[in-house]
Amino acid sequence: MSTTTSAAPVESAVPGASLYRAIWRWHFFAGLLVVPFMLNLAITGSLYLFKDEINDSVFAYRNGVVTSRQALAPEKLAEIATAAAPGSAVTSYKDPATPERSAIVTVSGDAGSTLVFINPYSGKVLDTVGSTEEFNYVVKRIHSLALFGGFPNKLTEIAGGFAMVLVVTGIYLWWPRRQTGGVVTVRGTPARRVFWRDLHAVTGAFAGVLIFFLAITGMPWSGYWGSNVQAWLGSHDLGYPTQLWDDVPKSQKVTEDILPVVGWTVEQAPVPLSDIVVAQSNRPTGLNKAVEVAKSAGLTPGFDIALPSDEAGVYSAAIYPDDLSKERMIHIDQYSGKPLVDISYGQYPIFGKAIEWGINVHQGQEFGRVNQFLMFATCLAIVLSCVTGIVMWWKRRPSGRVGVPPPPPQRSVYIGLWTIAVVFALAFPLTGLAILVMIAVDRAIIRTIPPLRRAFA
Template sequence: MTISHGADTLAIVPPSRLSLQRAIWRWHFYAGLLCVPFMILLAVTGSLYLFKDEINHTLFAYRTVVANPGTPALSPEELVDKALEGRPEAAATAYAEPADATSSAKVTYRDDSGKYYVYLDPYSGAVLDTLRADREPMWLIKKIHSLELFGTFTNRLIEAVGGFALILVITGIYLWWPRGQSGGVVTVRGTPARRVWWRDLHAVTGAFAGLVIFFLAASGLPWAGFWGKQLNGFATQAGLGYPTQLWDNTPTSTVPLQDVVSKAGWTVENSPVPQSALPYTHAIGLDRAVAVARGLGIAPGFEMALPTEENGVYTAAIFPDDLSKERTIHIDQYSGRPIVDLKFGDFGGVAKAIEFGINVHQGQQWGLANQLVMLATCLAVVLASVSGVMMWWKRRPTGKLGVPPYPSDSRVYRGLWIVAIAVGLAFPVTGLAIMVMVALDLLVIRTVPPLRRAFG
């Protein structure tokens, strides 16, 4: 039997359990050390994105809100013409309907310098604001959240962090689990001057918010560049995503939906945009395309992507808070016939579950209550991260990093390798990172004396 002081409690622990506890503690430490800055970044940017509509309608109300609604509204084609006035080199690529009587309309255009958004008063046609699409605040926050703004490598780092977050929650719950102690389970002992206060704050925060943190990590992984794409492809091929048979009787392009609309749902973002059928006669125009979409009952506030090729289509798409109203309609630009009309109810089981998880993740499913729960969880992530760093700082010996000790029974690492392989099969990017971490710990840090002392 061995006396353990690892969690600031005095407990009699069998050697086998102590070895496992030390191994998990060491793994939890390494995962936390790697993830802390990213977890804080995710929490802060995620908190802001939860309230994107509120931010847009207050800080940026000058371009999103019409102060004095009039009647009648200008037609979509008239609004596009207003947006392109004085820009002979520009080509409109999309038109977004006002969501309600007090919302602005939005026209997207491209020119040689990039893509731009023009916000307009739908009644007078006055331009409220124009900005580059890649400088729109909520777009920037979302891209920073995923680190996609900085390239593929950093986006893969966030994907690995998402998998590590799952491990942090599981290992954290194991380390928190009461084993005869009373303090640090639901209460915080001591004062901030003592390490035990930070340890308890870290443990209690993680324990109470752990399940929601786990949910946030799990529901965020479908967006991951590698794993999410594989899952999306599997769901589609297995008939559990969007119904591919809707495309069976129409020619399709190689352009995915996410390339033609500003926002595409997870399920359909990689679905191919169809092509208009022969013969190519007189195009129906934007006004009629919008009327067709309205006539089919699409929810207000939808975006209409304009065809850019002779065989292109009009694409109406909306992904609102209410999942039941999620819809994508591809319209032949000559006949006005809806080629593909895809509703949320047409999705397979996996797609519906993931879309629901994403909706909750973004605080959209149950209104303000959903937003506040997610915000509280983001704050808990920051608190757990800061308290984890503080308790490590107070525990570390002078001149050392203060890494938790190696397990006395090296056989425990066999189990960790099995876990690493299993995680690698489920989440390849995270699994690769785990295997590198464990290999460095066993083959480098443990065998090089200066490193072993520093990490001891």
């Protein structure tokens, strides 16, 4: 992602100068709007990439245990958790991922939802923390700005779309045009603007594809685009295999309502109901049996299991590990112990698989350390692009003015740009709408009101 260093008169003599200026102007406005959001995404994203390392170091006191004798039964751990939070009821249990990990029981009461970390051998409560106050959960919510409400979350969605615009326009601006430097090398020293221009351009050129990938694979989590794509895939049997639910009664709840961690593809999948006829002649099997069924079915250690909330509810067990092939979710009848719905990554339709794969790579999980550090390097590249863009703009801007790149000499170039904006709006409505508003404000307000025209010149 870059801007130009040439003076306006020279640019206007070059063929295609109008298009270059228009794209440069778009790139500038998009960057001006998106920098705070991109910095937030990159910084919080970097933290989330190392969530396991943070849990194993900063929060080792509640996540790590020393193995000793036989572990306590899940139901016993659930009793300990409710005793630690009087007046609460167990909503989910997290099976320890390794013998050296604590068990985590989620309980809910008048005070809200609480995570209780328990040594599975001694039964000692290691820590209690509100579900919405857990460090990595807070980081993730700040990452999307969902912590601050629906509107800020939609701004992040717009920023993700603008990130794609910045990459595409930045590559166009970086593309070699007679210059001998600033393509793969950085000229000058930090005291000169050309140094920051080249560093910005070269960083964007090398990391652009990865930045674009992070932006587009982050879109499924967005409030508007993600939920609409999810609904469309579901209605066309392209998300999760709906036929697996054909022979079981379904509740009004969806999977994301009950499980603490759930895959994007099955978030809106309905939760089955237990067989009430069987309930008349059988007592509930209990958490111990449900955990045993989940393990026997092949769920790898570390899975979450949600408990039934009423007489018709089910036990829902799910695991979403780094290895996508082991991704699994099972709903278990609370009376018979029979799996009602059993779904794995291999059963997803092609679009569901593609999106889950993209999310896994986005989170640095698919290719081990290589994936993790590649995504971390991309986050650093985003920070560097933002910083160099700000410094470059500050060194270029005229005193007392914003220093917006000049408008294109040929006004007809905007016909093509408006067409591109409309097409983008169809693919990413909120970002496309923001682009249309940006062009309209530029054309109808900034350039027609003399004080604004001077301020933005």
